[in-house]
Amino acid sequence: MQENTTNRHTPARATIRDVAHRAGVSIKTVSRVINHEANVRPVTRERVMEAVRELQYEPNPAARGLAGRRTFSIGLLYENPHEFSYIQQILDGVFDVCQAHGYALLLRPSSENPATEDIVRFLTQTRVDGMVLTAPIGDRPDITDALTERDVPFVQISPGITDTRWTSVGPDDFAGSRTLTEHLLDLGHTRIGFIQGDPRHGAASARLDGHLQCLREHGMTVDESLIVPGLFDFESGKAAAHGLLALTDRPTAIVASNDDMAAGVIVAAQEAGIALPAELSVAGFDDSPTALHTWPPLTTVRQPIVEIASQAAELLLEWIRGERSVHVRKTFDCRLVVRRSTSAPGVA
């Protein structure tokens, strides 16, 4: 016995009413079951579940959204990234969690320094239940205010300042950077160049601070001329390295605040005919794929990006569901990854 033989395509998706009818209960009870509400007899629940399975019922998100005032979707805001693999991993981590909880993931890439109203429009157009904000845009007060004002929950990833009014997740950039510099000191380097990251990112200053702190702990004076600005991208790293390598008393090691810049340093050294790592040790940060694509492969600091992103999404969903009512800041440890781009001065 076939149903609906005339309707050849689009086999008329089952609705909650069909399920209710089949299970011999009211639509409200079906609603209770699919929303995991309490106070449904196990027998009833099972009967409903069976009807759901038989009819391959999937609740209509539009109807749910309309009646329940939520969309079961969250947005991910990010600014045009330099390190593509970074945002890709963020995306993977967030998506996994969304997937697991039946949420959809809406993307909101943005140009550099997007207008507040553009972000607000995204909120009103999509009505996402919450947002994951990446650095550096997640720090902007106008954005956090706009979200707060509209009661849209959000979680920041790697914010510059840890504001107890909000929830955030990030790596321990400070400690990671300190460990890295310590590694170079242990190898015997005394003149270490440092290329800063994009100052709009909190990670940039945290990594610099870790470096400086480590030098001080080891009783070294800081040579200002060895601390140079950068923007987290390959080009700026290369340019900064050329500057450092042109110094009369040039450094025997250079720490770049991320791997892309470190790759720039390597190319700069190659252009200048400087042997790696014998004449110059190079280190990065992030342990992005780039770190393995250079020659020699990069010593770097691994931050668990996917895990950080998952945690951010997890915290966001908890908040959305009202399972948590206090803001937290989660910090993840970084791990030093030693490869062939660093060695004792003079050693190949």
Added chain:
Amino acid sequence: MQENTTNRHTPARATIRDVAHRAGVSIKTVSRVINHEANVRPVTRERVMEAVRELQYEPNPAARGLAGRRTFSIGLLYENPHEFSYIQQILDGVFDVCQAHGYALLLRPSSENPATEDIVRFLTQTRVDGMVLTAPIGDRPDITDALTERDVPFVQISPGITDTRWTSVGPDDFAGSRTLTEHLLDLGHTRIGFIQGDPRHGAASARLDGHLQCLREHGMTVDESLIVPGLFDFESGKAAAHGLLALTDRPTAIVASNDDMAAGVIVAAQEAGIALPAELSVAGFDDSPTALHTWPPLTTVRQPIVEIASQAAELLLEWIRGERSVHVRKTFDCRLVVRRSTSAPGVA
């Protein structure tokens, strides 16, 4: 005079009813205006638009979706990418078009070879109005069939086979590859290694065919031992290069089917102490950021990824709106980009 002073947060978003009341028309007329339907007097239209502006009205997508059976959102399906920048550019291109047309972009990353039912679940859960499929997953008959069966419009990006039943967009891999090989022949190379891409991608065979065709056109016989497999990722490129460089009569040039593999070739050459480009010319494909991050920078073929993605989204939206009823295949020209990784044999 203030409205709603008690309701401090969430200023009670305006609905179509509020707009109708303010403009002195029925809600249906407002609906007509915001959907750009015909048969509304210009005067009326303007009056409604003004009310919309004053109240900052944005239609509720859930209500729209429920009543109108469409979600104003499209999905982007992609499989875990090796070249992160590639998918990032695809995303940018698709997003721009969505943005311009008021559509939301839902992401559906997937593991390698996802189950059909996972994709189907994505469709029924999100009820997107259409899908953009990237290679290689966009080629899978089970996926295209599932979409067709459910009347979900889709557009393929860089499919392996051009099926006239569907719409697709992609670069001219064949011609691009031919141009690249020609460049090497012009430089005087006669033994050219070729590293193939992931065989699941149509681009892989198209690029190989372009290479072979070029050799034949120049009256050269094809040395099978110079054609080796690869998977589009750095590691496989490096491994393949090691194999080619170990040949007794080793090639003076290697073409990799994409930039990541070419980066692998460069590292392999460096490991083997082979001078670039004097002893070995290397070329890639795509002109990804990687191409500029190697030393020497890569000669490659640029494909207009963002443009391709935009076009795909554009075609998809046209189809969704019923503005087009015939399937097309759009091909974009590639451009040879010569950098320092290629030179005449023996020349630095």
Added chain:
DNA sequence: ACGGGCGGTGACAACGGTGTCAGTCTATCC
């Protein structure tokens, strides 16, 4: 003057769920 067509508009019923509230049915306690 009349009927027919068409541009312009509104009333009203969907769309498929959730929230509220009232009701029934047990088990428990005096």
Added chain:
DNA sequence: GGATAGACTGACACCGTTGTCACCGCCCGT
């Protein structure tokens, strides 16, 4: 044995749009 407090269930309004259809007025041709 009756009162009472849960556990469990359903009726019904409502969420904010779009689709359908009826209607009104006006212009046109005869």
